[in-house]
Structure formats: structure tokens, C-alpha cells
Amino acid sequence: MKTYQSMNRQELAEAKSELMKRYQKYKDMDLALNIARGNPSTQQLDMIMPMMDMINSGTDCRDMYGTDARNYGALLGLREAREYFGALLGTTVEETIVVGASSINFMYDCLARAMLKGVLGSEKPWGKYDKIKFICPVPGYDRHFGMCEFFGIDMIQVLTDEEGPDMDTIRKYVESDPTVKGMWCIPKFSNPLGITYSDRVVKELAALKPAAKDFRIFWDNSYMVHAIYEDVPLLNILDECKKAGNPDMVYMFGSTSKITMAGSGIGFFGASKANVDFTESQVKYETISWDKMNMLRHVRFLKSQGGVPNVMKKHAEILRPKFDAVFDTLSKELEGKGAGTWTKPKGGYFITFIANDGTATRINELVKACGVTMTGPGATHPYHNDPDDRYLRIAPSFPPVEELIPAMEVFAVCAQIATIEQLESRI
């Protein structure tokens, strides 16, 4: 196999001509394929439907501690749910709040409260500074960056490798600048790279000596139990923060959006008891209680299934052939051609394609014109600006394998065309 980079003008022209024929063939098929959204598939959702049988008209609606889930009260969540989801996060009941259907919503809410009122230990609300900054590992999750943009928080991009974000850069900013107030992390099977932070990275994060006394790590552990091929251990950051004398430095978030149902799952929050108490003193102004019936439904279902790991095994069985299809198609089509590389995550929801610099936007244009929708280029970066124009996120969870394969074939053809176009323009 010869890389496109090693071809001469004639060879490139011939290769492109062949690729354009394939491209046209796909175009004529009037495809309407979507690899944009990290949505669970119908098959996954169907598997969760027995959760709807956990509470019916004849059911007692009290948790094991006797709280009636149907009425007001229990601001921090049903105790049984706080225990159950705390165990997932690695926090005690007192360190856990169980909230509404979306952990992203609670992240936003924590950030909004910090802007309006500050966090435990703040000298003043974050919104009262001329400017505050967040560390944003890239590539990362567009919703994290969107919140910062919405609140006018400056984003400091820090590159991520297989171990996690670059700690030297992080230390430099966090330990010198008191306006660096926070940091986003997706520490396990990260969106979009699929990497898991190494023990060294977690320990170094926990041992940071922030210039801001009210610095907070927003630890979005959305994919904590989402192994597809193999689990990868992750240290408990709260434990590490305690050991390092920084017990209040981290806010942990998790949800069942990709364990049970996306959009009608359960979100949860873990932090030091001092942070939980402080958060309670603020959230008491914003709600009477979150949906405890859904908490009860969830805990009963997950227990009935023998626990979260059993449910996740079934998800993995559904997702594995889809990830395989992407890897296989990309390998078959692109291996050794110099038209881009891709990640091979062991879990999570995404595969990241790393295109040749300056070609991601063009690949997306070509793919789109051929009826395949994917997350736009730049979504992985603050302000939708990927400076090297090379990251494209592939979400294989929703479409069936028979749609994924043609979608990835189209994608691979487009990656090659974009590569050749760029090479030709440089000759």
C-alpha cells in the first residue's frame, strides 16, 4: 500500500477518479444516514423497558427508608438512591446528591450558582470578576464549552494524550492565575477521544495547588461504567483530593442517561460533605425536590437486574458490533493510506477520526452532500474552533450496523478525496 503523500500527480489523479466514481455511486443512493448523535439505540432502550414495570398502580412508593417518593421532600434525593448512586461514584450518602433527569443540567446549575453566588470558600461570586477562566482539555465535549461561552468564561485549551490532559500546562495556569476558577474533565472513556485518565494524571490533578482558593474540577464521569471491550480502571478523584489535602476541590457528576434512558434517566452529584452541605444551602432556593419516583423506579430496576455492571454488559453486547463495524470499515478503507487516523477506545460512546490537518471541514462537506450527517468539525473545541481542522467525532451507537457500514464507507471515501484535494493543491 502506498500513501497518498508518496504518490505523484498522475497517481493522485487516478486514485481520485476512482474515488469520485464511488462517491457518485453513494450519492445516487440518496442515503440518509446519521452518525452525529451519541444517542442510545432503540435496541438499548427496549432492553430497559422492564424499568417501567417497577412501579404500577398497586405498588408501594416508599423507599427502603420509608420516604413516600410521590410527595414533596428529600431535597437531596431519596436516601436509597443517594446510597445506590453514591456507590457508583464512590461517595457516601452524605457526599451524594441525586438530582433530576440530566447531569448536564446539574453541571450548568452548579456553574450558574457559582457565577451568581460563588462556591464554598469564594470571596465573591465568579460573575463579579471582570473575567474568569476554565481549563478545557481538547478535544472535548461541546456542551461543556458551550456553557463557558454562554457565561463568558475564557477557555484555556489543554491538549489531551492517552493519559489525560497535559499536567504541566494545567499546573502552570491553575497555580499562577487566581482567575482560573475551574476545569472540565471527562476522566473515563472520554468524549470524544475515549481515553481514561491515568493514575498519575488523577493524582497530579488532586495535588494541584490552585492560586484560586475556590477552584473546582468539574469531573463529568458520564462514561464511568461504559466499557465496551474492556474496563479501564480510574482512581476515585475525591479520595485522591482528600489525601492531597484538597477535599473540596472536585465536583463529580454522573448519570444514567446511557445506562437506562437518555433524557429520562437520573443525574447525580458527588463531592465532599462540606460541598454537599454548601450546595444544599443554595439549591434549597431553586427546588422543593427532584423527581423521586424516577429515582425509586431506577434503583428498583437496577437492583432487579443484579446491578449496573450486568446492565452495562448488555449495552456492550449491543454496542460492540457497531464499534467493530466502524473500526473494520476504517481499517479496510484507510489503513496505510495516509488519509487520517482514528482512536480505538475500549469503551464510551465515540470514535474520533483525526484527519490530516486542514481537511476535517472538507470531509464533513463531502459527507454531508452524500446524505451522511455527522457532528460538525470544531464541535470538539471551544468556540467551535479546531485550530488544526482535524478532529471529527463519530457516534456509532444509534444507527444499526447495516447503516453504519455504508456511512463509514462514504466517510472513508470522503477522507481520501479531501486528502488528495489537499495534496493536489500543494503540488
Next chain:
Amino acid sequence: MKTYQSMNRQELAEAKSELMKRYQKYKDMDLALNIARGNPSTQQLDMIMPMMDMINSGTDCRDMYGTDARNYGALLGLREAREYFGALLGTTVEETIVVGASSINFMYDCLARAMLKGVLGSEKPWGKYDKIKFICPVPGYDRHFGMCEFFGIDMIQVLTDEEGPDMDTIRKYVESDPTVKGMWCIPKFSNPLGITYSDRVVKELAALKPAAKDFRIFWDNSYMVHAIYEDVPLLNILDECKKAGNPDMVYMFGSTSKITMAGSGIGFFGASKANVDFTESQVKYETISWDKMNMLRHVRFLKSQGGVPNVMKKHAEILRPKFDAVFDTLSKELEGKGAGTWTKPKGGYFITFIANDGTATRINELVKACGVTMTGPGATHPYHNDPDDRYLRIAPSFPPVEELIPAMEVFAVCAQIATIEQLESRI
């Protein structure tokens, strides 16, 4: 019957001695009664349990427009739910957002976004002013006042009579002061007075000419369908605002917390399409979607019951004997004695006791020492400060009648003791 005010020292002493005997008798009973919380009763919640049968493991989870309620998406709510709850509010689909389990949470959220980013037409975020102010009709709802206090919003108290808040005072402030940015209203079966705004008040509110271009009425219509004895019509404020040329001046809120289940109901928001569009442009940063499964469950249940009015009739049948018990006990014990008066609402969740000035705190002390818990004095006013110390809110919904009667007897005895104590201290 002689009022305490017309008694001499000797008569007061005798009356007090009799009352103290009764008080001691109740005290010896070791009562543990609670008339503090506006919680639906177990009987009401039981009646809603068939809602849990609307979705089971074999159920199709698409709404009538084909959206799968189990997955991400539909940021503004399932279309079928927007239609259904919009009809309750008197808004079109495009004027309606269906949100999570709590309308209070969405009120907070709307206020938080206004503070952080402003509303449609704001020159700058409300939080960027040195000080902003809200009109707060009193007596009112402690959670509204708590939010203002949390955000540092100054509260302008405006007295409420049977027609609603005093419009002359409101006009004076709203039309002259551009830092008056908003106003709380509970327009129907209000908390705690139980009054409903007259057509005149609604029309005058809608016709306000606020000095602030971004003034918003927070129209918390929590009890819109909560007639117990008789319905009282309320004008649609959005319609009136449109007629008056102020289409964007009102945010309407409602929920099913006291239609289905408190804490696991559905909240909804109604406003002009321009406000809804603007709100969408902000809330897209805070969540992917709210719990659509609960929306679907609700709409199917309410339709299966032949609509909300049928459900509310059943609630009224449960609540009526409880309200009757309070009215009867208060009449029997207090009528004509000069120890306080009380409201006689036609619906809602509360009865307000208006004690003799300066005695509410003492009544609460006495009642508490006798094992009866009620909402503390001052809860009906900003900063928990009822300047005349006279409003006490009675919540009859939760306890059974056989507990309500002794609780109200204790209350009546205490109201009389406090009255006599005050008279004695003035002789």
C-alpha cells in the same frame, strides 16, 4: 358572645384560666400534628397511581407525533405535551415549553438566566445592575421571596385585597423606576390568601407601562384548576398583554404538582413566541432535554381520566371535608370573640389566619409547644418579616380530618390565649 376586647381584667383572667386548662389537656395528649405543608394527602396520591400503568414494558413510547420519549431531543418538550399543557395555560404549542418536575425550579431558572444574561430586550444582565427590585404582593409565597433574597433582589411589598394586589402602588413603582424588573403573582386561589385576581386587576397589570423595557411578570398559576368549592374565572394574562401591546411582558408558569404527584409532576411555561424562542436560545446551554417519559405518562393519564377537570373534581372531594373541618372548628371556637379572622377561599391549598396584630409569633410558639407544627410567622412576607405579626398560613391538605380537628382546636385555644395575654399586658 362577648369579644375579649370588651372584657375587664377579671373576665379575661377567668377566660384565660379556662383556656389554659384546655391547653394543658391538649399538651398532655402528646400530639404530633402538622398543618405546615401544602402537600397532597396520601389519598390524593393513591388516586393518581393508575398513571403508573400508562407505560409498561410492552408500551410504545412515542407521542402522537412519533417522537420516542426515551431518547434525547425535543428540548422544548414532547409536542403532544406542549399542546396539552399549553391548552391548560391558554397558550399555543409555539408559546409553550414543558420542562422538568417542578415549575418552581423553572421560575428559579428563568430568574437565574435573567440575572446572568438578561431577558429578551434587556440592555444588560439583571445581575449587572447595582440593585434591581421586584414587586412582591403580600402576603405571598415564601419560595418566591426566598429566590429574590438569594439573588439580592430588593422586594417591594404591595398589599393584596380580594381583587388582587394594589394596582396604584404597583403602577407608581413599575412605571417610574427602571430598576423594577419584575413582579411575582399567584393570580388564582393564591398562596396564602386564596384570592383570585379580578378582571380589572389583570387588565391593569397587562396595561402597565414599565419604566424598564425588560420588566417581566412572573405569573405563577400553580392553582389554576384547583377549585374546591367553586371555580373562579381568571382572565388569560397573555391575551390581555397582547391586547395592551405588551405581548412579551409575562412569563406564565404552571405544574401538575397538585394535579398528579408533588415532586414528580410536570412543570410548564407559557409566554409569547418571541419569549419562547429567546428562552430556547438560552436553555439549549443548560440541558439536552427534560424527562419526556414523564410527559408522556402524564398526558396519557390525564387524557384517560377524561381531562384535568375530572381529576380536579376528585381532588376537591378529598380536600373539601378538610377545609370544612378547619372552617367549622375556627367558627365554633373563635367566631365573634375578637381573637382573629380567617379567609374562606373557594379553592387552592391554604387558609390564612389573620391574628390580632402582634400575636402571630406568640400563637405559633404556643401551638408548637403543644405538638402542632405550622408554617412559621413571617413566611408570608419578604425576609420573613411580617411587620404586623399577624399572618399565619394553615395547610389542611395533608392531615386526615381526625387530626385536623384537634390541630385546629389547639390553634384556636392558642389564638385566644395570645389575644388575652396581649390585652392583659395593655391594661
